[in-house]
Amino acid sequence: GYGIGALLAQRGANAIRRWLPFPISERDLVHWLLNKMLRPHIPPLTREELLIEHAVAREALSCVLEALLDEWSDARYDRVFVGGGVLRHAPHPGLAVLTVLDALQPTSRENVMALDLHLDSLGLMNACGTLAFSEPDAALTLFERDLLGNTPLATVITTLGDGRAGEMAVEAELRVEGGATRTVHVAHGEIARLSLSPDRHGTLTLRPAAGVRIGRNAPGAEVASELAGIRGSALGVVIDARGRPLRLPDDPQARQRALWSWLMALGVEREPLPYPALDSVEEAPPPVLSSAQSEPRGSRVSQSRVDERQVAGSVDSIESDLAKLRQTVEVPQKKRGLFRRG
Numbered sequence: 001g002y003g004i005g006a007l008l009a010q011r012g013a014n015a016i017r018r019w020l021p022f023p024i025s026e027r028d029l030v031h032w033l034l035n036k037m038l039r040p041h042i043p044p045l046t047r048e049e050l051l052i053e054h055a056v057a058r059e060a061l062s063c064v065l066e067a068l069l070d071e072w073s074d075a076r077y078d079r080v081f082v083g084g085g086v087l088r089h090a091p092h093p094g095l096a097v098l099t100v101l102d103a104l105q106p107t108s109r110e111n112v113m114a115l116d117l118h119l120d121s122l123g124l125m126n127a128c129g130t131l132a133f134s135e136p137d138a139a140l141t142l143f144e145r146d147l148l149g150n151t152p153l154a155t156v157i158t159t160l161g162d163g164r165a166g167e168m169a170v171e172a173e174l175r176v177e178g179g180a181t182r183t184v185h186v187a188h189g190e191i192a193r194l195s196l197s198p199d200r201h202g203t204l205t206l207r208p209a210a211g212v213r214i215g216r217n218a219p220g221a222e223v224a225s226e227l228a229g230i231r232g233s234a235l236g237v238v239i240d241a242r243g244r245p246l247r248l249p250d251d252p253q254a255r256q257r258a259l260w261s262w263l264m265a266l267g268v269e270r271e272p273l274p275y276p277a278l279d280s281v282e283e284a285p286p287p288v289l290s291s292a293q294s295e296p297r298g299s300r301v302s303q304s305r306v307d308e309r310q311v312a313g314s315v316d317s318i319e320s321d322l323a324k325l326r327q328t329v330e331v332p333q334k335k336r337g338l339f340r341r342g
Helices: 005-013 011-015 026-038 047-071 091-105 123-135 136-149 252-265 303-327
Strands: 079-082 115-117 154-161 167-175 181-187 190-192 199-209 236-240
Touching: 005 011, 005 026, 005 047, 011 026, 011 047, 026 047, 047 091, 079 091, 091 115, 091 154, 091 190, 091 236, 091 252, 115 236, 123 136, 136 181, 154 167, 167 190, 181 190, 190 252
Parallel strands: 079 115, 154 236
Antiparallel strands: 115 154, 167 181, 167 199, 190 236
16 A cells, blocks of 8 residues: 555556456546555455455566566576565465466566465565575575465466467366376466365476477477476466466457456356446546536536536546656666665
8 A cells, every 4th residue: 555656656547457357437546546545554345446456466566577677687586475465365365376477477488397486474585584694594494494385376387479369278287196187278368277285296297289388398399297296285286378478458348358267267256257348437527516507607518518628627637646646756766776786
């Protein structure tokens, strides 16, 4: 809640609204965000408020990633640890995973096969970072013994390669040690998962389509993990075949269906889309006096012209407020970046 003002000024309301599968006017969204700034500790009370918070989290994480890559363009990683109240208090781990994947959009170019995603549900990352300067051995022990086992979220597989929506991108087979073998076919533009509970291990085999590659492997090459090399987690194995960079559909209704299908694929939602089409709700103008009260006596103004002025006034008011908000945002200095490089 504390950083929404700067984020809203930097990204704008529409950047946040594009992640929402339900219709909401820009005016109502801005009002909700400003109210969250005033009362940051109030938890979301409805599904819509929860989805708005995670839409804000996506844009905030994207800003952090841009700052990191600006100072450290060759950053490579095969593990991601995430924290913060929005992600820790997500009612379903799939929502936290989807938020992180949408924001970071990992490509798996840095690794052979998979990316391990962890949720720091106990808030140990800050302690590890503080200890690392004075007691590096203690920090390493805390990391290996507590943080690594602290809510593993998922093992993420990202496919690299273009293809038509609906065409198969990869076939994934997970053989659970002492259990059954599960198989899933993932098409381009989709995300899917294979469940693997935290107390189990499995062997994963990936068979990508021609022109699709996994990590540094050749396009179309089959990739397999080590025997029982996949550790169980809250979601198990997540296969992301939505493409990189992630492009949301331009058509509002297609985007709405895609966002909801991703929530269903990760188990966040189980029912069909309950919302009307995104383009079915018009921007609501602010309340004003009627034409008879607002115009001088003797003048005649059509209702359509009054409505046009109302809508224009609403848009101008939002833009004016955002412009004032941008003036309060401090521009980061390049002498010493956020990540102490550059």
